[in-house]
Amino acid sequence: MKFIGKCSVLLSALLACPAVASAQSIPGIRVIEEFAIPYTGFLSKADFDQRFPGEFKSEPAELDSGWYVIYQHESLSYYFGPILLESTGEDYLAQLTETVEAAVVQRSSITDYRLALSYEPSVQPSSSSGSESNEPASGFGAPPPEPPSGLWGFIKRVFGF
Numbered sequence: 827m828k829f830i831g832k833c834s835v836l837l838s839a840l841l842a843c844p845a846v847a848s849a850q851s852i853p854g855i856r857v858i859e860e861f862a863i864p865y866t867g868f869l870s871k872a873d874f875d876q877r878f879p880g881e882f883k884s885e886p887a888e889l890d891s892g893w894y895v896i897y898q899h900e901s902l903s904y905y906f907g908p909i910l911l912e913s914t915g916e917d918y919l920a921q922l923t924e925t926v927e928a929a930v931v932q933r934s935s936i937t938d939y940r941l942a943l944s945y946e947p948s949v950q951p952s953s954s955s956g957s958e959s960n961e962p963a964s965g966f967g968a969p970p971p972e973p974p975s976g977l978w979g980f981i982k983r984v985f986g987f
Contacts, residue, residue, distance in 0.1 A: 854882050854884040854903070855883045855889070855903045855904075856881075856882055856904050857883055857894075857905045858878050859880075860907050862874070862878040863922050864921060865877065867925045886946055886947050886948065887947045888947070889908070889946045890908045891946070892907050892910060892945070892946065893909040893911070893912050893943060893945055893946075894906060894908060894943070894944055894945075895907060895915055895918045895942075895943055896942045897939070897941055898939065898940040899938065899940070912943070919941065919942075919943045926939065926941060
């Protein structure tokens with residue numbers, strides 16, 4: 827139970843005080859390296875922000891292609907990635923889920939957060955017509971495009987490219 831006692835100073839601060847966190851951040855999406863996820867369990871928010879400043883994007887269409895572990899709560903949108911392999915993203919999602927659940931145990935008032943693994947960008951830039959699909963703009967969980975068939979496609983699938 828020591829883990830729960832020390833767990834997620836970062837997420838506890840973010841989840842319990844979203845107004846403070848959003849007032850200090852730029853609106854939009856904060857893209858952070860996926861290897862920062864294990865640090866969310868023990869770094870303070872200030873230390874985490876200093877060590878992993880990330881990059882801000884105004885919309886998902888601006889993201890580099892890849893898998894992202896996404897954490898959203900009220901006005902916060904943290905995208906950890908891009909990650910090359912979906913299976914690696916699933917492992918990181920499990921780590922972040924454990925950290926968030928431990929923070930929720932500490933503060934039961936934490937609700938309405940969202941954790942997801944998604945291939946991004948799943949939306950086309952705003953220059954497209956947008957009338958081709960009735961799917962929501964967020965597009966969470968959209969799979970990557972099918973690789974070409976043949977020998978090259980097989981090699982790409984085997985090595986995760």
